Amino acid sequence: MSHVHRWSARVAFVGRLVGLLTLSPVMLKAQGVRVRGITTLRFLELRPFVDDSVPFNTTQPGAVEYRQLADGRVVRCVDGDPFCRFKRAGGVANAVPVVQDLQVSGWGLGRGVSVHADLRFRGAMGSQPALWPRAEDAFDALTAYVELDRPRYAARVGRQYATTGLGVYNYDGAMLTLRPSRRLTVEGFGGWSLAQGLNEPLTSSEIAAVDELPPDRNAFVVGAQLRVRPSARSSVNAMYQRDVRVNRSALYAERIALDGTWRVGNAAVDGTFSQDLSANAVNEARVRMSLPTVRRTTLSIEARRFRPFFELWTIWGAFSPVGFDEGRVQASWRSAAQTWSVDVHGAMRQWQETDAGLDFDPLRADGWRVGGNAMWRIASTWQTNASYSADVGFGAARSEGDLGVHWERGRGYLGASVSAFQSIYEFRVGTGRVFGTGLDAGWQLNPDVRIVGDVSLYQQLAKNRAPTTDWTQHRATMRFEWMLGSDPGTRVAGASTRRADARVRGEAALATRAGRLPATMGAPAAGTSAAGTPEPRP
DSSP states (O other): OOHHHHHHHHHHHHHHHHHHHTOOTTTSTTOEEEEEEEEEEEEEEEOOEEEEEEEGGGSOSSOSSEEEOTTSOEEEEOTTOSEEEEEEEOSOEEEEEEEEEEEEEEEOSSTTEEEEEEEEEEEEESSOGGGSTTTTOOEEEEEEEEEEEOSSEEEEEEEEEEEETTEEEEEEEEEEEEEEETTEEEEEEEEEEOOTTTOSOTTSHHHHHHOSSOOSSOEEEEEEEEEEEEETTEEEEEEEEEEEETTSSSEEEEEEEEEEEEEETTEEEEEEEEEETTTTEEEEEEEEEEOOOBTTEEEEEEEEEEOOOOOTTSGGGGGOOOOEEEEEEEEEEEOTTSSEEEEEEEEEEEEOOOSOSOSSSOOOOEEEEEEEEEEEOOSSSEEEEEEEEEEEOSSEEEEEEEEEEEEEETTEEEEEEEEEEEEEETTSSOEEEEEEEEEEEEEEEETTEEEEEEEEEEEEEEETTOOOOOOOEEEEEEEEEEEESOOTTOTTTTHHHHHHHHHHHHHHHHHHHTTOSOSOSSSOSSOBOTTSSBOOOO
8 A cells, every 4th residue: 555545544544433433512512522632843953973994004913803993992803804893972963752642531422422542643854754653653553443432331442452461462452341330340352463552453564673583473452350359448350361363373472460459457468470371471570568667667568570571473581581589668748748759769689591602701690770759849839859779680780869959830841850871892992971960841831721831951971981972952841731622511510610620630740750861862852742651662
C-alpha cells in the first residue's frame, strides 16, 4: 500500500470516528462527547555520532586491534589498514518534534454503550527531524474501541490494551469481563497481537529496524485473568497469556502471573510472581512488607528475584541473559504539619553466574543502590525539594542529584532547578559529568485550558583522559492542554466538579515536572508523549 493510500485510510478512519462521536443529540438522547487535547512542542539539541579515521602511525603503541589516541580516545585498527576507525561527536543538530494527542470519549449511544479513542499525530522539524523517535510515523490510533458496560458484565471491541501482572499489552480484538459477585471478576481477551509499547504489528518495519530476524507472521494473543477479593483487606490476581503465530505453526510466548495484597492492621504484605512457560524460567518473584507507621515514619522491606523476558521470535533470548537477586529497604517520614518529608532507600543486588570473564579477573557480580529525596514547604506558596541517588554495578556506575524551588499561587506556578549527574564506565576510558539548570512555568487559563513550558541547559565535562568534546545542549518544551465537554453526570455539580478535575490535572503536572533530567546526553531522554507517558518505541 502506498504512502498516500495509507494516509487516506487513516484520515477516513478518523473521519468515521469523529462522525460517530458527533451524532446529533436530537437522534441520540443524552448523548455526549468529551475531548481532551494535548499539543506538545519540543526543542532538542543533539550531537549525532559520525565516522572518522586517523593514520595508524599517529596512535600510541599497544595492542594491534584497539589503540589509543593522545587525547584518550580508543580507535579500532585492522591489520594491514593504514587507517584506524572510530566514531566522534558530529556538529550540533536540532530537532523540533510536535505531538498532538486527542483523547475522545462518547456516550449516549445506548444503555451502557460508549466509544473511546486515544489518537496521536506526530511531526518534526529542525535540521535533523529524524533524530526524534518515530518522527516519520504521522498517525497512531493508540486505542479505539466500543464498550458495553453493565453491572454484571462488560465487553469491548476494537484496539485496546490489557493491563495485567505481565505488563501492558496492546491488541486489536475483543475483551469480555464478567462480575458474578463483588468479590470476583473474570476477564478474557483475544485478538491480533501488537508489539508491546509500540502499537504496531510484529511484522512492522519498526521491529525489523532493531532486530535482524523479525517475525514474518503476526500473532494471535489470548489471555484470561481472575481477580478475587477474599476480604476487604486482601486481593489476588491470576493471569494467563499466550501469543501464537497466526498460522498456529509456532509459539511466540506463553506466560503466567500471580500477584496479591494482604493487610493486617496497619501493616501490609504484597507480592508478584511471573513465569515464562515457554522457556520454563521464572521472570520475577517479589515480596514486600510494609510495617506499621511509628512516629510518622513508615518502613518497607523488599526481596526480589528478576530475570529478563524475551519472546521466542527474537534472537536476544539466545544469549542466555542472567538475572539478579535484590534486597531493598525504604523509609519515609512526614512532619505533623506536612511541611517536611524525607524518603530514603537502599538496595543490594547480586547477579547470577554468567560463565563469562577470566579466571584471574572475574567479572563483578554485585551492585548497590542508595538514594533519597526531601521536600520542605517553606510557605503556602513556596516549596523546595532535593534528591540524590547512586547506582553502582557491573560495567558502569551513575550518581545524580537535583535541587529545585517552586512558587505556586492561584492559577500559575514558576520553578527553577539545578542538577548534576556523573557516569563512570568500566569498559570505556574516562568519566563524564553533566551539570544542568532549568526553568519551568505553567498557567491555568480556565478549568479546561492550561499552558505549561520549561527550558533547560546542560553542560558536559569529560575527565580522566576522556575526549573533551563539548556536549553542551539546550532543551525546551511547550505544552498546551485543553478539554471540551464534561463527564456524564457532572452537569448538576457544575463548576465545583470542573475545578476538582483541574486540580487533579495540576497535581499530575507537578509529578511530570520532576522527570525532566535526560537519561543520556547523546539522544532524546526516553521519548515521552505529550501527556508525559512513554512514547511507544521499539
